[in-house]
Structures are given as C-alpha cells and as structure tokens.
Amino acid sequence: xxxxxxxxxxxxxxxxxxxxxxxxxxxxxxxxxxxxxxxxxxxxxxxxxxxxxxxxxxxxxxxxxxxxxxxxxxxxxxxxxxxxxxxxxxxxxxxxxxxxxxxxxxxxxxxxxxxxxxxxxxxxxxxxxxxxxxxxxxxxxxxxxxxxxxxxxxxxxxxxxxxxxxxxxxxxxxxxxxxxxxxxxxxxxxxxxxxxxxxxxxxxxxxxxxxxxxxxxxxxxxxxxxxxxxxxxxxxxxxxxxxxxxxxxxxxxx
Numbered sequence: 001x002x003x004x005x006x007x008x009x010x011x012x013x014x015x016x017x018x019x020x021x022x023x024x025x026x027x028x029x030x031x032x033x034x035x036x037x038x039x040x041x042x043x044x045x046x047x048x049x050x051x052x053x054x055x056x057x058x059x060x061x062x063x064x065x066x067x068x069x070x071x072x073x074x075x076x077x078x079x080x081x082x083x084x085x086x087x088x089x090x091x092x093x094x095x096x097x098x099x100x101x102x103x104x105x106x107x108x109x110x111x112x113x114x115x116x117x118x119x120x121x122x123x124x125x126x127x128x129x130x131x132x133x134x135x136x137x138x139x140x141x142x143x144x145x146x147x148x149x150x151x152x153x154x155x156x157x158x159x160x161x162x163x164x165x166x167x168x169x170x171x172x173x174x175x176x177x178x179x180x181x182x183x184x185x186x187x188x189x190x191x192x193x194x195x196x197x198x199x200x201x202x203x204x205x206x207x208x209x210x211x212x213x214x215x216x217x218x219x220x221x222x223x224x225x226x227x228x229x230x231x232x233x234x235x236x237x238x239x240x241x242x243x244x245x246x247x248x249x250x251x252x253x254x
Contacts, residue, residue, distance in 0.1 A: 033067070036084075039071070043157075104139070128152055149254075156225075157225040162244075163221065165238075167238060181218065211234035
C-alpha cells in the first residue's frame with residue numbers, strides 16, 4: 001500500500017532521527033517521539049501538539065520526550081507523512097481527512113456536506129468512545145496492516161466555509177466559474193463541481209501565493225485557518241458561513 005519515501009523525504013527523516021537522538025541524550029529522556037503537522041505555529045494543530053508534548057513529558061516524568069516538526073520539515077504532504085508514520089520515521093501526524101484520504105478513502109465521510117448540524121452533534125459523533133470513532137480506528141488498523149493507529153479525532157478550525165477573492169456568494173449560482181482550492185480527495189472536488197465552480201487541488205503551504213497570483217480564487221476553510229494564514233492579505237475578501245463540513249483533526253500514530 002505504501003510506496004517508498006522520496007530521497008528528500010528520506011533525508012529529512014534521517015536528519016530528524018539524528019536530531020531527536022541528540023535531544024534525548026541531552027535531556028536524559030529514554031524515548032523520543034517525532035510529531036508533525038503540515039501547518040504553522042498559528043494553527044490549531046500546532047496548539048494541540050504543544051498540549052500533547054507537555055502532557056506526555058510531564059506524565060512520563062521526562063522519560064518520554066516529544067520533538068515537534070511543524071510545516072514541511074519531515075514531509076511535504078499527506079501521502080509522504082503517512083508513509084513516514086507507517087515506516088516509523090514519524091511517530092505522530094495530525095491531519096485533516098483531505099490530507100489522508102489517498103491512503104484511507106473512508107475518512108472522506110467527514111467531508112460529506114452538511115452531515116452534522118452543530119458542534120454538539122459533531123463532538124458526540126467523534127468522541128473517543130463513540131461507535132463511529134471505534135469503527136474508524138479499526139478500519140485504519142486493517143487498512144494499514146496494523147502499521148498505523150488512529151489515536152483520536154479532534155477539531156482543527158471549526159467548520160468549513162466557502163470564501164473567495166471575487167464576489168459575495170448568496171446562492172449556489174454565484175459559485176459559477178470560481179476556481180476553488182480543494183485537496184486531492186474526490187468528495188470535496190465533487191461538491192465544488194456540483195456548485196458550478198472549478199475544483200483546483202493546491203497544497204496547503206502554497207495557498208497564500210495561489211490567491212495572490214490568481215491560480216485559485218477561493219477555498220473551503222474555517223475562519224481560524226483563514227485568519228491564521230493571513231489569507232485576507234492575499235486578497236480573500238468574501239466568506240459565506242455555510243458550515244458545510246466539520247474540520248476534524250485526525251491524530252495518527254505509528
């Protein structure tokens with residue numbers, strides 16, 4: 001299922017491993033975890049990893065350390081990151097469903113439009129002891145040959161909303177012709193097509209520049225992501241608070 005790492009990704013993994021070993025020796029830890037997310041320090045995934053790091057290190061009395069790699073230091077996209085988790089060069093990876101649907105297509109269920117009504121419903125459905133989460137966790141184990149575990153499903157930015165650089169969206173017909181950034185997963189692209197817009201897969205780290213250059217004219221993200229990435233500075237002006245999908249944060253572990 002998982003193809004080999006690219007040369008660049010392998011080099012990054014080896015460098016991270018040597019860095020982690022040096023850090024562990026210097027701080028007297030017995031085991032180091034390498035944790036990553038393809039985001040930045042203004043993102044909820046970063047905040048979540050900070051809490052995770054602090055808890056693990058305190059609860060283990062310093063015997064377990066967590067080294068954080070934010071952005072593309074270890075891997076540049078979901079496929080590379082999941083490969084790293086599978087082969088053990090990455091211990092913890094936090095991603096949206098879109099970032100991992102190429103490996104586990106079933107996670108796209110979280111992107112079904114207007115599936116859940118509000119936060120209360122979403123938190124009940126995605127709770128650690130829910131039937132839904134139990135099923136997802138087993139499917140991840142089965143789908144990876146037990147190489148990857150789904151730890152939990154949190155939140156990474158609230159609810160997805162359509163935002164664009166061109167005009168106010170009041171009806172579906174207003175979406176006609178807009179180039180909307182999506183992930184490579186099928187379901188989000190089909191939603192954009194159904195609304196008359198043009199889905200344009202763009203890696204998350206490239207989205208700011210893509211707004212500036214007109215490669216894309218809109219996206220489907222939460223408000224905190226939009227503000228944290230400073231997308232208004234790149235021309236994003238209009239947002240429709242339709243809340244069409246809950247932005248689940250999937251925590252994967254080797």
